[in-house]
Amino acid sequence: MKEYSAQRNPDRCPSHSGALLAELIPATGHSKTEIARLLGISRQHLYDIVGQRKPVTPTVAVRLGKLFGDGAGVWMRMQASYNTWHAEREVDTSDIPTLTAA
Structure with missing residues (x-):
């Protein structure tokens, strides 16, 4: 059986949770x-997550x-994949050197 590894286009943003x-x-x-009630969060909080306006927190x-x-x-x-993808495009790291072990 041949194995295939998933290849995602690095320019495509991962899905928000x-x-x-x-x-x-x-x-x-x-x-x-009802889902918000079962989760113990406000309806607005759930709507914000579903609308991708707020992240899914650890809680x-x-x-x-x-x-x-x-x-x-x-x-x-x-959520971490989504956040990291955006951070890699928004944070300027041009002045930070890459260190190697001595």
Whole structure:
């Protein structure tokens, strides 16, 4: 069997964790209001995450991991990839040298 490794275009922004959440909520058959209540967060906070205006914090990731049964790590890795991709494009590192071990 031949193995294939996933190749992602480095110029393509990784998905915000709110995008995944927006797809999962309708599949549950519950409203966003009900999901927010189950998570113990405000409806506005959930709408901000789904609208990709706020990140998934570690606290919310733990709650989402429990609710959907996939663990907090999935949500944190997805958010970290999104945040890192943006930071690499926004932060000027041109004056910082790259060090090597002696």
